[in-house]
Amino acid sequence: MATTAEFRTCPDTGLVFHKPAETLMKLNAVAGIVFLLVGGVLGLMLGLTRWPAVHLLPADWFYLLLTAHGLGVLVFWIIFFEIAVLYFTSSTLLKCRLATPRWAWLGFILMLIGSITTNVAIFQGGSSVMMTSYVPMSAEPHFYLGLILFAVGALIGCFVFLGTLVIARAERTYGEGSLPLVTFGALTACIIAIFTIASGAIVLIPTLLWKIGYISYMDPLVYRVIWWAFGHSSQQINVAAHIAVWYAIAGVVFGAKPLSEKVSRMAFLLYILFLQLASAHHILVDPGISSEWKIFNTSYAMYLAVMASMIHGLTVPGAIEAAQRHKGFNKGLFEWLRKAPWGNPSFSGMFLSLIIFGFLGGISGVVMGTEQINLIIHNTLYVPGHFHATVVGGTTLAFMALTYWLIPVLFRREVMFPGLAKWQPYLFGIGMSGFSLFMMGAGTLGIPRRHWDISFSGALFSHDFPATAQLLLGVMGISTILAVIGGAAFIIVAVGSVFFGKRKDPAVKFSMPLIAPSVTVDHARIGFAGVAVPGTLVLALVFLTAFVLYYFVNWKYLSSVWGLS
Amino acid sequence: MSTLSSPSERVWWKTPVERVELLWVGIALVWGIIMTIMMPYWHVVGKQNLSNEAYRTTPEAFAKKTQAMVDQYTVRTETERQFPVVAPPAGSDVYLIARLWDWWPILELENGKSYRLHLTSMDWQHGFSLQPENINVQVVPGYEMVITITPNKAGAYTVVCNEYCGIGHHKMIGKIYVK
């Protein structure tokens, strides 16, 4: 049993922190934010290179930094932060000591060594292979080694999380009932992470052995299939994790309760059952993969996972709407939304994350994951457009929103530059939305991804992309700058507060409580026309309309190109 | 009892469901079924599908077949590198090599006619991206992919490489002419 001396009760929220867990949460979150900072600087340089009028970097640096950017943000930033989220949702929310802090330290150190090793390999110059490192192109051995070490460290983090759940259950630290919804969501993320890391090991360990000469041949198609079992499911960790964060912020800011525990939890379970299976949408135009399998894999598997996301897309704002209506904002369709705390960056960041993830990332992802439509999208700039909406506008923004709340609660500091913090989610969210949308537009017009020079300087032939595409790349460049300003604002506020912020005095209350008292809503007494959350339903129907229209527009566009059979 | 604490009901799957949730689950399910049907439907009525015909191959075997086509059907050469422009008969098998960093040779096709296009890579992975049509397929070494193509507009088309293939990636462009 842990001693009470190892715990601290947060005077503002009543949350109970296990001190060794608290230290590890802080370290993981800070390591993640450092990688986000580096990745953001690289993103700026990449964005300025893809802006034809600026074309900042030379070719070798562009590809080098693109490799560093992809891994640094997609893998290192996100996963460090997710480990912090796992420890928070287990140890803190369950009021339980962290299982084996020593192992958690080992995991952290391995992740740190791994991420640094891979970055060293990249910056030495011999490993500009992109994060996907498609064979037979190869990187230096320590490029793979670093990734493997990082994965082992993350795996240890997952098991520490699971161990903590077991202890909490055994010691009844959170009572007799089920796990809190947020922890339940984190648990799904953790299970998917274990599957992901196993796939990563299956593909990266042989690649390392191949590189140092123990294996003579790596089949490039088999590599792609297994790499994407890893690459795709790693994105599902993010989805499950950031949706858990949405629910957490709904709980923190509004005291919201899910519309029903059952539906929200079933939706999380669907992720485990289907999401990681749906990796075929990355290999829809690869040779030798049958249409039957592609269709099975992207429909049965993928659409049930899509359904789960659509459910969360309804239940998260629905829970907020119910809580708001209960508090008296019960007039009309949208009073609850108008009167929401738009000046609180935790809320605005979370809500923008929801909108960007759904409308931009979600719809584009399903459309390009359609077997035939992928033909007119694969490997164009549309693809990074899509995933900057999901993993930056969605996951990253949600994590930023959570950080604003963690600064006083976990780090016990006051948020520095509150005025800047208030605007940050808007700057970043709008900048990223523009960036994503314009990339998607340019991709629709054929602009390739991972491409240094679309004017093809030095090539034997020439080709002119449509003027509209050039224009879109220009406005994409401008959005890059906006998004980077938003990203920098976050770093300034977060790093500033954590390292130089004023220690938070518990006597000083914020204008908003750091954790709202939870509300139990009688759904019969709110809303109208028999619908408890009519505003959310309208938003959902708007979403559906956009989805259906955009889906069929793409079929129409497909039907105009050359016949293929 | 908020999202951050245990639900009041001990067993979560026995909790009541909100009506609007059921409605939305139903809508999402129907929409998923429609999208599922669209793909096989397009295989039946649509004109843009991959047959997924593919074979294992080697660079030598593929280069030999391509060379035979070039020897037989070259109509002229272009550029200082004497790139052959090949005009094979309609309905025939045509070959396109992806390699660091060209698409070889140039093909000259007839509008409205079909050709069996064979694609592979001699070295790393490449991306066949036909512009301005914007048709994109992955080109993987060791695998020969066959697609029956039917151009529907005359013009000079460009094949761009859209899978990163090293420092010369941006120079890797080729041509397909449709008369």
Ligand code: HEM
């Ligand atoms: C303001 C911030 C950011 C900017 C301006 C930015 C910009 C870019 C640009 C220009 C590219 C290259 C696209 C191409 O040529 O194919 C890129 C690629 C990418 N970005 Fe970002 N990015 C930002 C933040 C992020 C974040 C936060 C993440 C992940 C959480 C992320 C993940 C990626 C990934 C995975 C790639 C693809 C790398 C590859 O193709 O291998 N980016 N980004």
Ligand SMILES: [Cu+2]
């Ligand atoms: Cu290439």
Ligand SMILES: [Cu+2]
């Ligand atoms: Cu290339």
